[in-house]
Amino acid sequence: MQDMLEHAYRNGYAVGGFDLVSLDFLEAIMAAGEAQRSPLIISLAESHFDYYDFELAMAAAEQAAKRGSIPVAIHLDHGASYDSAVKAINLGCNGVMVDVSQAAFDENVARTKTIVDMSHACGVPVEGELGYVAGVEGEDAEKHPGDVIYTSVDEAKAYVAQTGVDFLAVSIGTVHGRMQGRPVLDFERLQQINRALQIPLVIHGGTGLSDEQFTRLIENGVAKINYYTALADAAGNKMRDNVAADKRSGYTGIVSGIQQAMRVEIERCMRLWGSAGKADAVLATATAWQPVHHVIIYNTDSDDAAQVSHMMQEGEKVLSQIPGVRRVITGKAVQADARYRYSWLIEFVHENVIDSYRDHPDHVAFANHLFRPVAGDRISIDFSQTSR
Numbered sequence: 015m016q017d018m019l020e021h022a023y024r025n026g027y028a029v030g031g032f033d034l035v036s037l038d039f040l041e042a043i044m045a046a047g048e049a050q051r052s053p054l055i056i057s058l059a060e061s062h063f064d065y066y067d068f069e070l071a072m073a074a075a076e077q078a079a080k081r082g083s084i085p086v087a088i089h090l091d092h093g094a095s096y097d098s099a100v101k102a103i104n105l106g107c108n109g110v111m112v113d114v115s116q117a118a119f120d121e122n123v124a125r126t127k128t129i130v131d132m133s134h135a136c137g138v139p140v141e142g143e144l145g146y147v148a149g150v151e152g153e154d155a156e157k158h159p160g161d162v163i164y165t166s167v168d169e170a171k172a173y174v175a176q177t178g179v180d181f182l183a184v185s186i187g188t189v190h191g192r193m194q195g196r197p198v199l200d201f202e203r204l205q206q207i208n209r210a211l212q213i214p215l216v217i218h219g220g221t222g223l224s225d226e227q228f229t230r231l232i233e234n235g236v237a238k239i240n241y242y243t244a245l246a247d248a249a250g251n252k253m254r255d256n257v258a259a260d261k262r263s264g265y266t267g268i269v270s271g272i273q274q275a276m277r278v279e280i281e282r283c284m285r286l287w288g289s290a291g292k293a294d295a296v297l298a299t300a301t302a303w304q305p306v307h308h309v310i311i312y313n314t315d316s317d318d319a320a321q322v323s324h325m326m327q328e329g330e331k332v333l334s335q336i337p338g339v340r341r342v343i344t345g346k347a348v349q350a351d352a353r354y355r356y357s358w359l360i361e362f363v364h365e366n367v368i369d370s371y372r373d374h375p376d377h378v379a380f381a382n383h384l385f386r387p388v389a390g391d392r393i394s395i396d397f398s399q400t401s402r
């Protein structure tokens with residue numbers, strides 16, 4: 015995500031952060047990216063978690079990204095808390111957004127900074143938000159008329175310096191959801207923010223902007239555009255047509271053709287925002303997102319099977335909650351005469367986690383009180399993954 019957005023920022027184009035709410039969205043986003051040879055961001059918004067199972071959707075998103083031939087980042091959109099960010103990272107997100115933009119400045123800074131420190135220790139970049147973009151994705155904007163709070167240039171400078179966020183979502187007049195007419199955007203303000211910060215900027219509420227507005231946003235430092243309502247509407251319109259054509263349609267009849275309808279809109283955006291055709295250039299400069307396997311093989315000094323089993327169960331429970339840990343697998347040698355009888359395989363999301371995991375208080379407590387006292391004879395090595 016970091017390398018992708020840096021490339022976009024330096025080369026004057028923007029990557030789409032497309033929110034999904036079902037597999038149809040995921041397949042449409044990926045097919046559009048492949049057809050346009052475009053880098054892309056699969057976005058999962060916490061505000062949508064009532065509509066799908068986050069954990070299942072993450073497994074599908076990750077599989078889609080791995081199988082694709084274009085660069086793909088997987089991003090938590092509008093993450094509401096520290097715990098949400100940890101969960102997203104441990105499930106495979108390699109970008110997170112912290113949205114505490116409705117809190118007062120000092121509170122926004124304090125909460126965002128805690129999440130930035132944790133995320134950076136996992137190798138994951140963070141998008142912060144300052145100011146307030148009103149509206150709700152997928153709904154009529156006038157039903158959610160909260161006041162837009164514009165991002166101030168001075169606060170933006172202080173916020174980025176104090177939190178260390180990698181990208182900033184700015185509020186310059188866009189609104190989430192379906193609008194009547196076009197919003198008026200404060201390009202002067204955007205230009206000043208861009209001059210002051212020199213980091214990739216993000217626009218939320220991409221639906222409903224004109225081609226010219228998109229072009230001017232990108233000219234003034236916007237490298238990521240969040241987009242959802244237009245896709246949901248393209249799918250909804252197609253479903254209404256399907257029902258009108260055959261009132262007896264079942265599920266597959268009603269959703270038939272919605273992927274294609276969304277794909278047309280996504281491909282239009284990719285061409286308009288300039289990300290089309292950039293996949294190979296991004297792949298040439300970006301570091302791949304590869305896990306590290308922390309492997310331990312060991313013997314126990316204790317013959318007490320219950321004690322060993324308790325230690326393993328505790329380890330699985332406690333260690334898998336540490337930020338940056340994807341999974342914890344305990345093992346027992348198949349051969350009775352193996353040189354080492356037991357194993358741990360702990361998958362880290364990123365090389366940075368080697369240090370942050372070692373120093374994490376939950377790991378230190380487990381290792382000192384439960385593991386090391388019984389496992390004096392052990393070998394521990396971190397392996398980077400060499401296959402895809």
Ligand code: 13P
Nearest residue numbers: 191218219221240242243
């Ligand atoms: P729209 O639904 O208005 O395109 O906004 C999407 C968004 O900003 C998601 O974070």
